[in-house]
Amino acid sequence: MLKTRTTAATAVLASLVVLSACGTQKSGADPGSGSGAGTVAPDVPVTGVHWNFETVTVAGKESRAPDGAHIEIAASGRASGNSGCNGFGAEVSVQGDTVTVKQGQGTEMACPGERGAFEAVLQKALAGAMKAKVEGDRLTLTSPDGKNVVALTSEPPAPLQGTTWTVDSLLSDQTAASLPKGSEGKATFVVDKDGKVRGNLGCNRFTATAKVTPTTLTVTGPVVTTRMICSSPQMQLETKLHELLDGPLSYELGHRSLTLTGADGEGFAATATAKPQETPTAPKP
The missing domain is CATH 2.40.128.270 (Lipocalin)
Structure with missing residues (x-):
């Protein structure tokens, strides 16, 4: 039977979540005067998309994600996904392209072999704040020092029939x-x-x-x-x-x-x- 509990590991895992909400004021901009008045830096547009994990790179070593590893982000601030074995959820926010995790929950199933290894690497890669960048159907999350990189691609919804x-x-x-x-x-x-x-x-x-x-x-x-x-x-x-x-x-x-x-x-x-x-x-x- 699946068990759900809040853990540090799943909170770290969920830190890949990026919430696209309202725009945030640019740092140093004066909303009342100057040429930059009223200018905002929009958050990375990733809500309402099914993102599949593709690869995770830690200290130069790349690991390919197993089938089923994904994340979905709701505009409400709730997100859910799967590391390839365990499911997880989170309440998150973002300012511009900087991800902040408020809390995370996840299932606790044993993940043998490659799935367990990938989950462990993913936890290491997402141990802190990440910078998010969207280019076409690709989302890239990078640690501040550039050593950890998570690459994801968007996938369209599956219809009941023909899938x-x-x-x-x-x-x-x-x-x-x-x-x-x-x-x-x-x-x-x-x-x-x-x-x-x-x-x-x-x-x-x-x-x-x-x-x-x-x-x-x-x-x-x-x-x-x-x-x-x-x-x-x-x-x-x-x-x-x-x-x-x-x-x-x-x-x-x-x-x-x-x-x-x-x-x-x-x-x-x-x-x-x-x-x-x-x-x-x-x-x-």
Whole structure:
């Protein structure tokens, strides 16, 4: 089960957040007189954008971000994101291009291998005030001494239909739980525009007909699958997803996130695949 708490590490992690709010007065400008009267230095325009981490450089060593590492910034001053393993949130502000973090919260899951290594590097890179610069679809955050650099790129929102979604957690009464260990990244699906849902339930490929409204997705025909036998965690996830597809599901679509829940509050969450991938061929009925 995911746990949320405020930690110094997640506060540091969240320091990449840049809030685009109102303009700030230029240092030394007299608003009442002189040629610079009334001139403002606008904050870096980054709100309402899904920023993917690309690389983090610490003391000349560059680390590439894992898929799913991102940050989204709301005009309200709230921001949320993911380091590639743990989610985080923050209340932040900015003056011109200088980032200031007020507080941060984050989940506390173990991050093995490259994901854990990247999260640790990201925390080091964002240990203090950062200067932000936006050029086209690219955002760069640099420490005052220039030794730490975080590079991000913007990504457009993902539509419900035609996107490859990867299941990343199970839901129960709005509480998220990790997938069975060993089944992570196995379950994917696509909602086609022709009324089909297809993909993989964790072990077996599947296809089914479905009806989509602005708020619900309902499987209207039998879920047809292949007949492979996989590891226990994969089969456990597959059984759960198969049960969840038996009935109408209410969905909420985020920038690149999707949650589907039944009337009993049981459901699952998924994330849009960061990079295009070949969709598995659906089995024949």
